[in-house]
Amino acid sequence: xxxxxxxxxxxxxxxxxxxxxxxxxxxxxxxxxxxxxxxxxxxxxxxxxxxxxxxxxxxxxxxxxxxxxxxxxxxxxxxx
Amino acid sequence: xxxxxxxxxxxxxxxxxxxxxxxxxxxxxxxxxxxxxxxxxxxxxxxxxxxxxxxxxxxxxxxxxxxxxxxxxxxxxxxxxxxxxxxxxxxxxxxxxxxxxxxxxxxxxxxxxxxxxxxxxxxxxxxxxxxxxxxxxxxxxxxxxxxxxxxxxxxxxxxxxxxxxxxxxxxxxxxxxxxxxxxxxxxxxxxxxxxxxxxxxxxxxxxxxxxxxxxxxxxxxxxxxxxxxxxxxxxxxxxxxxxxxxxxxxxxxxxxxxxxxxxxxxxxxxxxxxxxxxxxxxxxxxxxxxxxxxxxxxxxxxxxxxxxxxxxxxxxxxxxxxxxxxxxxxxxxxxxxxxxxxxxxxxxxxxxxxxxxxxxxxxxxxxxxxxxxxxxxxxxxxxxxxxxxxxxxxxxxxxxxxxxxxxxxxxxxxxxxxxxxxxxxxxxxxxxxxxxxxxxxxxxxxxxxxxxxxxxxxxxxxxxxxxxxxxxxxxxxxxxxxxxxxxxxxxxxxxxxxxxxxxxxxxxxxxxxxxxxxxxxxxxxxxxxxxxxxxxxxxxxxxxxxxxxxxxxxxxxxxxxxxxxxxxxxxxxxxxxxxxxxxxxxxxxxxxxxxxx
Numbered sequence: 001x002x003x004x005x006x007x008x009x010x011x012x013x014x015x016x017x018x019x020x021x022x023x024x025x026x027x028x029x030x031x032x033x034x035x036x037x038x039x040x041x042x043x044x045x046x047x048x049x050x051x052x053x054x055x056x057x058x059x060x061x062x063x064x065x066x067x068x069x070x071x072x073x074x075x076x077x078x079x080x
Numbered sequence: 081x082x083x084x085x086x087x088x089x090x091x092x093x094x095x096x097x098x099x100x101x102x103x104x105x106x107x108x109x110x111x112x113x114x115x116x117x118x119x120x121x122x123x124x125x126x127x128x129x130x131x132x133x134x135x136x137x138x139x140x141x142x143x144x145x146x147x148x149x150x151x152x153x154x155x156x157x158x159x160x161x162x163x164x165x166x167x168x169x170x171x172x173x174x175x176x177x178x179x180x181x182x183x184x185x186x187x188x189x190x191x192x193x194x195x196x197x198x199x200x201x202x203x204x205x206x207x208x209x210x211x212x213x214x215x216x217x218x219x220x221x222x223x224x225x226x227x228x229x230x231x232x233x234x235x236x237x238x239x240x241x242x243x244x245x246x247x248x249x250x251x252x253x254x255x256x257x258x259x260x261x262x263x264x265x266x267x268x269x270x271x272x273x274x275x276x277x278x279x280x281x282x283x284x285x286x287x288x289x290x291x292x293x294x295x296x297x298x299x300x301x302x303x304x305x306x307x308x309x310x311x312x313x314x315x316x317x318x319x320x321x322x323x324x325x326x327x328x329x330x331x332x333x334x335x336x337x338x339x340x341x342x343x344x345x346x347x348x349x350x351x352x353x354x355x356x357x358x359x360x361x362x363x364x365x366x367x368x369x370x371x372x373x374x375x376x377x378x379x380x381x382x383x384x385x386x387x388x389x390x391x392x393x394x395x396x397x398x399x400x401x402x403x404x405x406x407x408x409x410x411x412x413x414x415x416x417x418x419x420x421x422x423x424x425x426x427x428x429x430x431x432x433x434x435x436x437x438x439x440x441x442x443x444x445x446x447x448x449x450x451x452x453x454x455x456x457x458x459x460x461x462x463x464x465x466x467x468x469x470x471x472x473x474x475x476x477x478x479x480x481x482x483x484x485x486x487x488x489x490x491x492x493x494x495x496x497x498x499x500x501x502x503x504x505x506x507x508x509x510x511x512x513x514x515x516x517x518x519x520x521x522x523x524x525x526x527x528x529x530x531x532x533x534x535x536x537x538x539x540x541x542x543x544x545x546x547x548x549x550x551x552x553x554x555x556x557x558x559x560x561x562x563x564x565x566x567x568x569x570x571x572x573x574x575x576x577x578x579x580x581x582x583x584x585x586x587x588x589x590x591x592x593x594x595x596x597x598x599x600x601x602x603x604x605x606x607x608x609x610x611x612x613x614x615x616x617x618x619x620x621x622x623x624x625x626x627x628x629x630x631x632x633x634x635x636x637x638x639x640x641x642x643x644x645x646x647x648x649x650x651x652x653x654x655x656x657x658x659x660x661x662x663x664x665x666x667x668x669x670x671x672x673x674x675x676x677x
Contacts, residue, residue: 004415004416004490005414005415005416005418006415008414008483018552021545021548021549021552022549024545025545025546025549028538028541028542028545029542031538032538032542035534035535035538036534036535037535038533038535039535040448040451040452040454040459041451041454041456041459044535044539048542049539050538050539050540050542050543050546051542051543051545051546052546053463053464053467053543054467054470054542054543054544054545054546054547054550055546055547055549055550057463057464057467057468057547058467058468058470058471058546058547058550058551059550059554061338061339061342061464061467061468061471062342062471062550062554062559062560062561064339065339065342065343065561066561068339068343068568069343069561069568071569072343072568072569072570073343073564073566073567073568073569074566074567074568074569075566075567076565076566076567078567078569079567079576079577
């Protein structure tokens with residue numbers, strides 16, 4: 001067997017990966033202030049609108065999914 | 081060769097379906113060569129046919145048009161042929177003639193629908209698709225696959241009949257079989273709309289898709305992911321563009337399935353739900369109906385077929401190698417399947433509409449079309465589901481398959497032909513994201529749209545990356561939805577449980593009625609009739625005879641003895657024959673006298 005990749009087994013790699021990720025998020029927010037906007041809706045011009053909308057949507061999305069799961073979840077052999 | 085494919089030759093759909101019949105007859109290496117050449121030659125043929133109506137056949141009082149060639153049908157046929165080619169490469173080594181033949185007949189049906197110029201030939205190819213695709217599910221050869229295939233074909237028979245009823249009424253009312261704009265007006269158009277909606281998997285008519293596709297074979301799912309829903313998108317774009325109802329249907333359709341995709345454990349079922357979500361964007365684009373929106377719909381269908389097939393191929397490759405498709409059983413596969421992992425991530429980035437990937441250049445057009453028409457709520461809903469797509473398809477699929485918890489499974493990369501197929505699809509996903517001008521040049525309408533503006537790229541990056549941040553933080557904090565072995569109820573509950581309930585109720589009702597009738601008629605009534613037939617003459621004779629005996633005999637005991645002897649004589653039928661004969665002679669004499677006097 002070929003040798004395995006293990007890069008994400010090391011905690012420091014994961015930490016470094018996350019740091020780069022967080023850094024790029026910060027960079028995105030900074031650059032947003034200097035960009036020429038041509039918006040159809042007024043709120044599109046607010047700096048960080050898309051970041052906030054994306055973040056809040058995804059958090060809400062996961063909590064709503066958790067709520068729906070309480071109602072629709074069944075055992076795997078439910079239909080058998 | 082050219083004459084076979086030229087204007088006087090066979091239409092593309094017939095070439096494909098003829099090919100399906102030839103496949104089982106060809107053996108060995110030539111079978112592979114034949115299957116690879118068929119889509120390529122047909123692609124060349126479609127490329128060279130001039131615009132207009134080809135292959136027009138007079139049938140009864142109508143014309144069957146098997147080749148309506150225009151920009152819309154051409155681009156759909158390109159992507160159908162391209163994906164057939166890729167799917168054939170992906171399935172080269174499975175050596176299952178049933179799947180090959182079903183796959184080609186199915187693709188031929190989709191081409192037939194695409195090139196149909198009249199409603200009757202549309203219907204014929206529509207049904208061919210339904211039947212051929214069922215075999216790709218049955219070919220899973222498990223009990224679950226057979227059951228799912230049965231439910232699948234029942235739903236499609238319902239949809240097909242609705243379409244047929246609508247077409248018959250439409251032709252009756254309008255006197256034309258032309259397959260073009262219909263629009264929602266009378267009952268005929270609603271029936272046609274319903275028939276198309278079934279195939280487009282519009283909720284609540286969608287669960288046939290999430291039920292059946294994950295049960296199909298690894299390679300069958302690749303064919304399935306391309307044709308049924310996208311040919312429905314094509315037909316909807318021709319017949320109902322600008323229908324406002326579709327905007328709302330589409331917006332809701334992008335949202336409802338993503339929750340299910342998020343909760344689902346089976347990775348191919350996650351992809352099936354996300355497929356419905358993507359078709360929702362297309363429905364919304366058709367509903368908006370402007371040139372920009374329709375261009376967006378068509379280009380999104382084009383890109384979507386490629387990245388969705390790529391995702392189904394990578395999940396299929398994992399299933400092929402590990403025999404597993406549940407998130408709970410998988411994880412950590414990047415260690416030994418790095419290339420498959422990379423292909424999956426490319427598919428995931430494309431479906432998330434990450435800049436430089438195909439989804440970005442197509443989905444943006446639909447959102448911009450909504451924004452240009454100032455549809456704020458629709459736009460916000462679509463943006464919400466775009467963020468949701470990043471969660472379930474963009475991150476969840478690659479994360480739980482290839483990263484996440486280490487399942488300890490160590491399998492090799494899939495066979496080379498599967499890698500090549502995924503490689504081609506992955507290349508095209510990036511190529512279309514970069515050279516979007518080539519895609520835009522074959523869209524149905526003139527394109528005046530720039531996907532890569534600073535503001536747009538920035539907005540999309542923020543939306544996706546901050547969505548990813550939410551995922552990241554919730555996984556790290558333990559708030560993320562845990563992977564669990566479970567299923568989630570969907571609207572198919574109504575016909576799966578409802579069907580069983582109906583069966584039990586009807587069984588109880590009819591069997592109960594049967595038992596009751598048996599009891600009353602077979603047991604009680606027949607026995608009663610037999611008893612009556614046996615005793616009635618005795619009682620009748622005694623009824624007449626007893627007063628006479630009593631009068632003649634003073635002694636009651638003697639009278640009773642006489643009555644008893646008559647009864648036993650009647651029961652044993654030992655009545656003196658002379659009396660009966662005399663009575664009969666008297667009766668006939670009376671009768672004769674009455675008739676002649």
